[in-house]
Amino acid sequence: MKLKHMLKYSISTFFLMLVCTITLAQNDTIPADSITYVEKYGLRLGGDVSKLVRTFIDDDYSGFEINGDYRLTKKLYVAGEIGFEEYTTSNDYLNSTANGSYFKGGVDYNMYQNWFGMENMIYSGFRIGASSFKQTLNNYTIYQTNQSWPQTTITSNQEFSGLNAIWGELILGIKVEVINNLYFGINAQLKGRITEKEPSNFENIYIPGFGRTYDSGKFGISYGYNISYLIPLHKKVK
Secondary structure: OHHHHHHHHHHHHHHHHHHHHHHHHHOOOOOHHHOOOEEEEEEEEEEEHHHHHHHHHOOOEEEEEEEEEEEOOOOEEEEEEEEEEEEEEEOOOEEEEEEEEEEEEEEEEEOOOOOOOOOOEEEEEEEEEEEEEEEEEEEEEEOOOOOOOOOEEEEEEEEEEEEEEEEEEEEEEEEEEEEOOEEEEEEEEEEEEEEEOOOOOOOOOEEOOOEEOOOOOOEEEEEEEEEEEEEEEEEEEO
């Protein structure tokens, strides 16, 4: 657990230093009104490295995510993510495993005014997400109101398949071009469930792509750390 928190802190600090360095570098840029340059339009593809790292350090989790965006205008991008997750939730009274795939699609808007020659982003966005998955109830403990009686744990291994969920996301993030066409990024997502199919006499404890649910609440928060590469398809002169 300590390793996970140290890793998140180190990655967040690294991206903050990148943004500060690029912002300072822009102060020494040649005035934009004396030189013209081209803006790159194309397909940017990458992945969420935090999910891969978590797969290696968390025995209860495995997953990956591929993400991409395509620039439509100077500020507007169409964006999406596709991935797979498996996660085992375990506490004093319950052990269950969820696994399945998900897809998210929407748009990003770059709020950052780049200086001459820069292609960075501070963006907000919106997604609609959908997941198809299954839950396996591995075991559960029957709660005894009379504590003098021993707790009874029942091994179930009962599988609930054909489950699904749809949700919306608000996203805030940054993408920094560290070398030509290669980007590092970090983002935070506020999610709200719209609809879901639940198993009989049970709840969706974890939804792939959405994350952990809490006491039947409709909202969730998650983070992502991305590496992506831009494939330029055409350019526009500014």
